[in-house]
Amino acid sequence: MSTQREMKERNPWHRPVTIIITVIGVIAIVTLVTVLVIQNRTIAQKYKYGIVLDAGSSHTSLYIYQWPAEKDNNTGRVEQKHHCQVAGKGISSYTATPYKAGESLISCLKEAKENIPQKMHPETPLYLGATAGMRLLKLENSSASDEVFKAVEKTLRGFPFSYQGARLLAGQEEGAFGWVTVNYLDDRLTQGLETTGALDLGGASTQISFVSDEYNGSESPDNAVSFRLYGYDYTLYTHSFLCYGKDQALRLALAHQTKSGPTAITDPCFHNGYNETRHYAAVYDSPCVSDQKPQIVSETFIHLGGGNFTQCQEVIKSIFNFTSCRYSRCSFNGIFQPPLQGQFGAFSAYFFVMNFLNLTDTSVPLKTVMQKLSDYCATPWTQIKKEHDIPLKYLAEYCFSGTYILTLMMEGYNFTSETYSSIKYIQKIKNSDAGWTLGYMLNLTNMIPAEAPDSPPLTYTSYVSVVTVMAILLFVIFILILYSLWPKFNTEPKII
Numbered sequence: 001m002s003t004q005r006e007m008k009e010r011n012p013w014h015r016p017v018t019i020i021i022t023v024i025g026v027i028a029i030v031t032l033v034t035v036l037v038i039q040n041r042t043i044a045q046k047y048k049y050g051i052v053l054d055a056g057s058s059h060t061s062l063y064i065y066q067w068p069a070e071k072d073n074n075t076g077r078v079e080q081k082h083h084c085q086v087a088g089k090g091i092s093s094y095t096a097t098p099y100k101a102g103e104s105l106i107s108c109l110k111e112a113k114e115n116i117p118q119k120m121h122p123e124t125p126l127y128l129g130a131t132a133g134m135r136l137l138k139l140e141n142s143s144a145s146d147e148v149f150k151a152v153e154k155t156l157r158g159f160p161f162s163y164q165g166a167r168l169l170a171g172q173e174e175g176a177f178g179w180v181t182v183n184y185l186d187d188r189l190t191q192g193l194e195t196t197g198a199l200d201l202g203g204a205s206t207q208i209s210f211v212s213d214e215y216n217g218s219e220s221p222d223n224a225v226s227f228r229l230y231g232y233d234y235t236l237y238t239h240s241f242l243c244y245g246k247d248q249a250l251r252l253a254l255a256h257q258t259k260s261g262p263t264a265i266t267d268p269c270f271h272n273g274y275n276e277t278r279h280y281a282a283v284y285d286s287p288c289v290s291d292q293k294p295q296i297v298s299e300t301f302i303h304l305g306g307g308n309f310t311q312c313q314e315v316i317k318s319i320f321n322f323t324s325c326r327y328s329r330c331s332f333n334g335i336f337q338p339p340l341q342g343q344f345g346a347f348s349a350y351f352f353v354m355n356f357l358n359l360t361d362t363s364v365p366l367k368t369v370m371q372k373l374s375d376y377c378a379t380p381w382t383q384i385k386k387e388h389d390i391p392l393k394y395l396a397e398y399c400f401s402g403t404y405i406l407t408l409m410m411e412g413y414n415f416t417s418e419t420y421s422s423i424k425y426i427q428k429i430k431n432s433d434a435g436w437t438l439g440y441m442l443n444l445t446n447m448i449p450a451e452a453p454d455s456p457p458l459t460y461t462s463y464v465s466v467v468t469v470m471a472i473l474l475f476v477i478f479i480l481i482l483y484s485l486w487p488k489f490n491t492e493p494k495i496i
């Protein structure tokens, strides 16, 4: 019993001083780590915001982006916080009543007010970029396009955000910013990885953008956009084909089939049994086709479906011009295109259409994809209507749109059955929509620096872990030293 007591007394771990030191040490470590974690988390929870309106030919979308407030100096990730689809058509359709173009944006702007903390409104930049619909309107009627922009600007200025302008984007900008978005979201730019090409299919225009080792901008310099991002140089090939978005391409195909002004056509790109009366004036009411308008005998024509994929491909091929090329190589319509290189992300209508058709898997051989689309096109209209509950106007066009997409890629851009698998149909990357808007905002807010920013050598998690481990280690060393010194301090005078 007494030996046990002696041992207990000699063992420093049983002394109150040691216990107190241990408790204080543990509390110190817990406090240190807690302060580290809380200090950093409080900062990371504050955000800055930016709003971009994509005024497209078919409709307008509003996107809110957010990024950590203290990291806008180039290291914080910008992500999409909210998306609002403006009801109705694109702003270019309001030429008769321009003020309505402005009014159409109000409900989404109100949503933006609700989604961004009020105190951040005045410092939130607000941009509007208009694309191919307004490009066509400008070609057709420049003063009408000015009126629409005025009305839109009036509405945007009426909101408490920091209005930065409403402008027409050049096709080249639309292509280049789409490419920036895809590669930014994929984290390819900071690391200088091989980039992904961008394929964007809109309603009125379509863009192709990629980096090719065989393109430095000397041939067809109009297609070159040079960037220096995070310390890496890029010369991007980009081209926007006006009138080759899927809605205008459909007009081109209908114009091709109604050249002679017939009263009825059997269109292989529409399902068997499809039967609609169309007005010539409505089909030809676009600068993409207005010069092809036939000497009309009738006001309308009957649009019948033929449901034949191969014939549909032939009709679509006829809207491309493959004969003239003054460069070393061309895609179509005499436009230069260097050899395709690397992976491609295909978004907007590429995704909507192929997703509806269940054909987004590009590991499936192209031959099989074509066969499936051919079967879909051959399905009678009555059956298609029974199987899908979506507005008939959209439903009727998927055979055309799917065939257009494959023809544009294979015949227009020169993808092959081998390179088809390098395309990925995408809608979102990490919860942000693929499209030009994010790249546009990153550029205008200088969020992508030309040079790589100085980054801390450790990530936040590694930093906290290292500090924790070091604190524990120091404490253990301290205790061990204390332990080794203990007998000296505690040796009681021995009575001999």
Ligand SMILES: Nc1nc2c(ncn2[C@@H]2O[C@H](COP(=O)(O)OP(=O)(O)OP(=O)(O)O)[C@@H](O)[C@H]2O)c(=O)[nH]1
Pocket: 054, 055, 056, 057, 058, 059, 090, 131, 132, 133, 201, 202, 203, 204, 205, 206, 245, 246, 247, 348, 349, 352, 353, 356, 394
């Ligand atoms: N199926 C389907 N089609 C859509 C959807 N959203 C848009 N579309 C169609 O896809 C096409 C392209 O749409 P967007 O990418 O918004 O194109 P846009 O901005 O209006 O056109 P551009 O001005 O040429 O860029 C248009 O024909 C739209 O009608 C969708 O959610 N589902």
